[in-house]
Amino acid sequence: MVVLEARDRVGGRTWNRPITGGSYIDAGAEFVGPTQDRIKALAQAVGVETFPTYNSGSNVYWKDGKRETYAASGPTGIAPPDPAYLPDIAQIVQKLNTMATEIDVEAPWKAKEAVEWDSQTFYTWLKANEVNPDFMRLASTATDAIFGQEPRDLSLLYAVFYIAASGNETNQGTFERNFQTAEGAQQDRFVGGSQLISIRVAGELGTSVALKAPVQRIVQNAKGVKVVAKGGRVSAKQVIVAVPPALAARIEYEPLLPALRDQFTQRAPMGSYAKVDAVYERPFWREEGLTGQTVSVNGPVRVTFDSTPNEGSPGVLLGFIGGTDARGWYGLSAEQRRQAVLDNLANYFGAQARNPLEYVENRWADERFSRGDPVAGLPPGVLLDFGTALRAPVGRIHWAGTETSDFWVGYMDGAVRSGERAAQEVLAELP
Amino acid sequence: MVVLEARDRVGGRTWNRPITGGSYIDAGAEFVGPTQDRIKALAQAVGVETFPTYNSGSNVYWKDGKRETYAASGPTGIAPPDPAYLPDIAQIVQKLNTMATEIDVEAPWKAKEAVEWDSQTFYTWLKANEVNPDFMRLASTATDAIFGQEPRDLSLLYAVFYIAASGNETNQGTFERNFQTAEGAQQDRFVGGSQLISIRVAGELGTSVALKAPVQRIVQNAKGVKVVAKGGRVSAKQVIVAVPPALAARIEYEPLLPALRDQFTQRAPMGSYAKVDAVYERPFWREEGLTGQTVSVNGPVRVTFDSTPNEGSPGVLLGFIGGTDARGWYGLSAEQRRQAVLDNLANYFGAQARNPLEYVENRWADERFSRGDPVAGLPPGVLLDFGTALRAPVGRIHWAGTETSDFWVGYMDGAVRSGERAAQEVLAELP
Numbered sequence: 001m002v003v004l005e006a007r008d009r010v011g012g013r014t015w016n017r018p019i020t021g022g023s024y025i026d027a028g029a030e031f032v033g034p035t036q037d038r039i040k041a042l043a044q045a046v047g048v049e050t051f052p053t054y055n056s057g058s059n060v061y062w063k064d065g066k067r068e069t070y071a072a073s074g075p076t077g078i079a080p081p082d083p084a085y086l087p088d089i090a091q092i093v094q095k096l097n098t099m100a101t102e103i104d105v106e107a108p109w110k111a112k113e114a115v116e117w118d119s120q121t122f123y124t125w126l127k128a129n130e131v132n133p134d135f136m137r138l139a140s141t142a143t144d145a146i147f148g149q150e151p152r153d154l155s156l157l158y159a160v161f162y163i164a165a166s167g168n169e170t171n172q173g174t175f176e177r178n179f180q181t182a183e184g185a186q187q188d189r190f191v192g193g194s195q196l197i198s199i200r201v202a203g204e205l206g207t208s209v210a211l212k213a214p215v216q217r218i219v220q221n222a223k224g225v226k227v228v229a230k231g232g233r234v235s236a237k238q239v240i241v242a243v244p245p246a247l248a249a250r251i252e253y254e255p256l257l258p259a260l261r262d263q264f265t266q267r268a269p270m271g272s273y274a275k276v277d278a279v280y281e282r283p284f285w286r287e288e289g290l291t292g293q294t295v296s297v298n299g300p301v302r303v304t305f306d307s308t309p310n311e312g313s314p315g316v317l318l319g320f321i322g323g324t325d326a327r328g329w330y331g332l333s334a335e336q337r338r339q340a341v342l343d344n345l346a347n348y349f350g351a352q353a354r355n356p357l358e359y360v361e362n363r364w365a366d367e368r369f370s371r372g373d374p375v376a377g378l379p380p381g382v383l384l385d386f387g388t389a390l391r392a393p394v395g396r397i398h399w400a401g402t403e404t405s406d407f408w409v410g411y412m413d414g415a416v417r418s419g420e421r422a423a424q425e426v427l428a429e430l431p
Numbered sequence: 432m433v434v435l436e437a438r439d440r441v442g443g444r445t446w447n448r449p450i451t452g453g454s455y456i457d458a459g460a461e462f463v464g465p466t467q468d469r470i471k472a473l474a475q476a477v478g479v480e481t482f483p484t485y486n487s488g489s490n491v492y493w494k495d496g497k498r499e500t501y502a503a504s505g506p507t508g509i510a511p512p513d514p515a516y517l518p519d520i521a522q523i524v525q526k527l528n529t530m531a532t533e534i535d536v537e538a539p540w541k542a543k544e545a546v547e548w549d550s551q552t553f554y555t556w557l558k559a560n561e562v563n564p565d566f567m568r569l570a571s572t573a574t575d576a577i578f579g580q581e582p583r584d585l586s587l588l589y590a591v592f593y594i595a596a597s598g599n600e601t602n603q604g605t606f607e608r609n610f611q612t613a614e615g616a617q618q619d620r621f622v623g624g625s626q627l628i629s630i631r632v633a634g635e636l637g638t639s640v641a642l643k644a645p646v647q648r649i650v651q652n653a654k655g656v657k658v659v660a661k662g663g664r665v666s667a668k669q670v671i672v673a674v675p676p677a678l679a680a681r682i683e684y685e686p687l688l689p690a691l692r693d694q695f696t697q698r699a700p701m702g703s704y705a706k707v708d709a710v711y712e713r714p715f716w717r718e719e720g721l722t723g724q725t726v727s728v729n730g731p732v733r734v735t736f737d738s739t740p741n742e743g744s745p746g747v748l749l750g751f752i753g754g755t756d757a758r759g760w761y762g763l764s765a766e767q768r769r770q771a772v773l774d775n776l777a778n779y780f781g782a783q784a785r786n787p788l789e790y791v792e793n794r795w796a797d798e799r800f801s802r803g804d805p806v807a808g809l810p811p812g813v814l815l816d817f818g819t820a821l822r823a824p825v826g827r828i829h830w831a832g833t834e835t836s837d838f839w840v841g842y843m844d845g846a847v848r849s850g851e852r853a854a855q856e857v858l859a860e861l862p
Contacts, residue, residue, distance in 0.1 A: 153811065256799055262796070266700035269698045270694065366687060380552050381583040
């Protein structure tokens with residue numbers, strides 16, 4: 001068994017990125033929560049512990065220059081206390097959760113209403129179901145933060161599938177479990193950083209892991225498969241491709257992949273996203289009774305978290321930029337990008353936020369081996385006509401990566417689940 | 432000036448494919464019509480003439496086992512004589528044509544209603560505007576044949592833009608000009624086949640054209656650009672990339688392309704399409720007063736044309752397969768594919784159609800250097816957030832190909848227009 005890793009490090013969309021003072025931030029995937037059983041099992045197997053995301057006190061809600069705070073464990077739950085939006089939050093989330101119960105996560109294209117749901121955008125459905133026509137702005141905050149896509153970019157079926165996937169074999173997926181901190185996907189973090197899991201696994205694999213070896217070509221025939229990477233080639237019986245569909249499209253295959261599979265990879269765009277970190281001497285917002293969490297309807301940073309290391313210092317505020325905000329922000333100068341982010345953080349946490357010790361941008365859309373994050377987002381029509389090509393093996397080639405998972409698509413848990421499924425496929429083929 | 436051509440022939444999505452008896456068929460782009468000025472000018476410059484597409488007599492309309500014929504120049508024009516659909520055809524086409532007048536083809540994302548139109552699928556708009564809920568089946572026949580996509584796969588804004596683009600600087604684009612034979616984009620064909628134009632141009636360029644030289648890498652810096660192809664490299668001041676966005680994504684760039692451009696290429700999927708040709712001793716349908724043209728709501732072949740060469744023999748029936756039909760048909764065995772096509776042709780033209788001298792499939796989705804046809808089709812949200820990246824040069828790299836045209840996107844005329852525009856960009860940069 002050989003692992004060909006394109007980067008000069010393992011971990012993919014997780015990365016313990018060093019910051020000032022010897023600490024690090026989670027530049028990519030960071031959080032873990034209930035029902036994410038497989039990433040937790042893997043972490044446990046390699047001795048990586050979790051600790052709770054800081055969640056004491058009040059969250060910030062920001063809208064058009066007006067700042068409010070609300071208890072993180074308050075009566076409205078995850079919902080910001082905006083009377084203009086509360087009725088829609090309640091009824092829209094309830095409807096989506098009900099729709100999600102109709103989805104078989106292994107074949108969402110078979111849902112009873114799959115044709116209707118995959119023929120419209122999430123935007124269209126929200127417009128038809130919202131009471132306040134302004135609610136789209138808050139919905140956009142949610143899809144920006146979860147997918148790096150706007151409601152119009154996503155198929156309704158895909159959005160509902162994603163909710164259904166936010167659970168496990170015994171717990172129905174819900175929107176709340178996806179979006180929440182307490183009891184949700186942001187509940188915990190990994191001590192030592194998410195990447196530590198991959199680093200430990202790679203340590204066990206030893207010299208079987210080749211770094212800086214991006215795969216360029218995969219040639220298969222009746223006898224086996226030859227994988228041509230920069231710097232070398234490997235012969236094998238079976239191969240698992242564990243990159244997002246849009247990047248799998250950039251590998252050359254011989255013979256060519258079936259048209260349906262190739263065309264699927266033309267239709268699974270990566271999210272437009274960025275994760276920014278502002279590093280301070282200490283998490284000063286905690287002293288003011290704030291969790292560090294924000295929901296805002298004004299970008300570019302619309303959602304924040306306290307990303308301070310387990311040791312409690314330095315203080316780290318993490319901001320998410322997604323969708324249209326990210327697409328505009330990508331094109332700004334470095335100084336403009338920084339200014340836009342710090343303006344947002346100062347709105348949410350006061351003038352102190354304006355002067356971080358360090359400001360870090362994690363722009364995965366500018367990385368050759370990601371070209372977007374956190375996950376591929378499917379537009380209308382793709383699940384319906386191309387869903388069967390999502391993970392169906394092509395001869396000796398098997399497909400992994402969080403995009404191909406049944407549960408927790410877009411999360412570390414989905415990545416691990418997909419890897420376990422692909423490994424099962426391969427084991428079944430080996431003598 | 433050097434042309435690096437990936438294939439072993441010039442012409443791209445045009446190809447004079449040889450058939451039995453020394454003749455050939457247009458395996459790809461075939462037709463030309465009014466306002467397609469630039470392809471006509473180029474053809475004229477290299478001495479390639481046109482001749483009218485056979486259009487005398489009656490067309491066939493097929494629906495659920497029922498066959499009707501109607502005069503190609505009859506009172507309903509291009510519309511099949513189905514009382515269930517006629518009212519919708521009239522009012523839907525009129526509405527679309529009116530909407531198209533609001534589009535600036537150089538920047539459709541600036542249209543007054545761009546946000547609304549790019550936030551919904553064409554399906555959603557049709558559902559909201561059709562009188563007969565069954566009309567979607569005929570609409571699907573149209574988008575299958577024009578785009579190789581279903582109405583749900585396409586942004587409404589993109590569909591309206593495509594109609595607006597079916598014209599030129601002085602003639603507003605209309606749906607009819609896109610879909611019609613007489614007075615439309617299928618009015619004429621090229622004597623000697625469409626590819627002859629590229630063959631003649633390549634002849635003038637002589638040894639500047641390198642075949643079998645797919646470009647793998649483009650490296651640019653302050654001094655120039657280096658283009659690495661299979662079998663050699665070229666240094667230049669400027670480079671024009673004239674492949675569809677989804678294939679431009681598969682070239683390696685140094686430095687990396689801006690995130691917005693790369694993510695655009697993840698969001699411009701090629702159509703799911705096939706062009707099938709059945710070759711007979713003579714065009715027997717002409718003797719029965721038929722044009723050879725069909726509109727059907729049952730696939731896989733939903734639209735046909737008489738594709739007999741100018742000399743009048745052999746008789747060639749051309750069928751288009753698109754969208755969901757194509758995606759299903761791709762996965763059939765060779766025998767099943769042939770059977771499905773001949774079943775359709777026998778329905779439309781009688782038992783004689785069942786026994787062609789030769790049966791030819793043009794499956795561009797299975798060609799490494801196309802992976803779909805006839806054109807990229809944009810899902811919702813792409814024009815709005817990524818439209819500016821469609822053809823904006825990136826340093827020394829310029830983008831051509833029919834997808835980047837202002838008028839006649841998806842047609843040979845758009846390809847020529849885009850090439851002329853890119854050439855102007857390059858000339859403006861050269862000393």
